[in-house]
Amino acid sequence: MTQRPPIYVTRPHMPPLEDFVPYLEQIWESRILTNGGHFHQALEKALSEHLGVPHLSLFTNATIGLVTALQALRINGEVITTPYSFVATAHSLLWNGVKPVFVDVDERSFNIDPAKIEAAITPQTTAILAVHVYGRPCEVEAIERIADNYNLKVIYDAAHAFGVRHKGASVLRHGDLSVLSFHATKVFNTFEGGAIIAPDAKTKHRIDHLKNFGFVDETIVVAAGINGKMSEICAAFGLLQLKGVDEALARRAAIAARYRELLADVPGIACAEAWPDATQNDAYFPILVGPAYGIARDALYAKLRAEGIFTRRYFYPLISDFPMYRGLPSAARANLPVAARVADQVLCLPIYPDLTLEQVERIAALVRGQQRTP
Numbered sequence: 025m026t027q028r029p030p031i032y033v034t035r036p037h038m039p040p041l042e043d044f045v046p047y048l049e050q051i052w053e054s055r056i057l058t059n060g061g062h063f064h065q066a067l068e069k070a071l072s073e074h075l076g077v078p079h080l081s082l083f084t085n086a087t088i089g090l091v092t093a094l095q096a097l098r099i100n101g102e103v104i105t106t107p108y109s110f111v112a113t114a115h116s117l118l119w120n121g122v123k124p125v126f127v128d129v130d131e132r133s134f135n136i137d138p139a140k141i142e143a144a145i146t147p148q149t150t151a152i153l154a155v156h157v158y159g160r161p162c163e164v165e166a167i168e169r170i171a172d173n174y175n176l177k178v179i180y181d182a183a184h185a186f187g188v189r190h191k192g193a194s195v196l197r198h199g200d201l202s203v204l205s206f207h208a209t210k211v212f213n214t215f216e217g218g219a220i221i222a223p224d225a226k227t228k229h230r231i232d233h234l235k236n237f238g239f240v241d242e243t244i245v246v247a248a249g250i251n252g253k254m255s256e257i258c259a260a261f262g263l264l265q266l267k268g269v270d271e272a273l274a275r276r277a278a279i280a281a282r283y284r285e286l287l288a289d290v291p292g293i294a295c296a297e298a299w300p301d302a303t304q305n306d307a308y309f310p311i312l313v314g315p316a317y318g319i320a321r322d323a324l325y326a327k328l329r330a331e332g333i334f335t336r337r338y339f340y341p342l343i344s345d346f347p348m349y350r351g352l353p354s355a356a357r358a359n360l361p362v363a364a365r366v367a368d369q370v371l372c373l374p375i376y377p378d379l380t381l382e383q384v385e386r387i388a389a390l391v392r393g394q395q396r397t398p
């Protein structure tokens with residue numbers, strides 16, 4: 025029997041190696057490795073155009089981007105956020121000495137539930153930090169209304185939302201700032217990387233200073249900035265990756281469509297619904313494993329693992345269950361019943377451009393076959 029290679033939840037999309045060599049030659053020639061060189065400038069311009077956003081500042085990763093976005097808006101006190109995300113969302117608040125206040129999510133979108141935000145606002149609240157989970161847009165209009173009423177800033181962790189459009193325009197245009205991730209596991213990767221999308225040139229300039237130690241010129245430092253710059257090698261790779269991203273998204277869409285077909289009638293398995301008014305980027309393929317499935321989510325996870333299929337429980341545990349958060353009053357599971365249930369049922373199935381439809385069929389067949397027969 026031949027051993028099948030393992031299938032992981034994701035696998036980075038890569039261009040042919042030989043296509044990258046000319047970019048490397050140019051870097052070796054110029055000896056410009058970082059500090060806003062040619063490729064950095066070119067990628068900022070190319071991404072602004074591709075995504076349809078006016079002002080974009082590249083970063084070394086999204087986490088430093090989130091920390092810097094909060095700095096740029098001078099956020100302090102308390103910030104309302106979601107427990108249903110990757111830990112970096114809330115960690116960025118702790119790095120700024122800000123207290124996270126967790127609000128439950130909506131059961132269809134898995135995004136922060138705007139109907140529950142107002143009850144969590146206190147005189148110390150300065151902002152809302154929301155996440156477009158799995159690239160499905162938050163209820164941006166409702167969040168904006170609350171922010172306007174209470175004079176709060178809005179920051180979107182858009183790590184999953186590369187290329188997502190909402191009502192015909194980029195979802196990244198909403199809020200005061202949005203932050204993208206170009207990590208290896210994301211839809212568009214630059215090995216490591218990220219970006220902040222700003223609404224105007226003035227804000228972008230401030231962010232550009234903050235990501236370069238606060239330097240404005242050779243002798244003037246205006247803030248205690250950080251080193252958040254993207255290197256030339258990552259920026260060059262991004263330029264090359266951008267050429268293949270539409271094809272990669274089309275492959276993802278075909279895989280997601282096949283999963284939906286194959287899993288449509290499995291009792292107890294719910295695929296995330298298609299999202300109204302938004303294009304999907306199929307960054308993830310989450311399913312919920314409900315009681316009607318017969319075995320628990322963790323049992324299905326283990327059985328697939330035994331077959332060499334490595335799914336992930338994004339997002340379990342909830343951020344609010346980690347030791348640095350669980351003492352907060354808002355972290356109590358009683359305050360977050362929807363997020364707690366989703367975290368206990370969710371399983372993200374493998375999805376990446378190189379996954380074949382035969383592999384999708386095998387994974388779906390295993391999910392179907394795990395049902396307990398009555």
Ligand SMILES: *Cc1c(COP(=O)(O)O)cnc(C)c1O
Pocket residue numbers: 085086087088109110112113155181183184204205206207217218
């Ligand atoms: C991946 C991710 C991040 C962190 O991105 P990095 O680029 O790895 O720092 C932040 N938030 C969410 C929701 C993510 O999925």
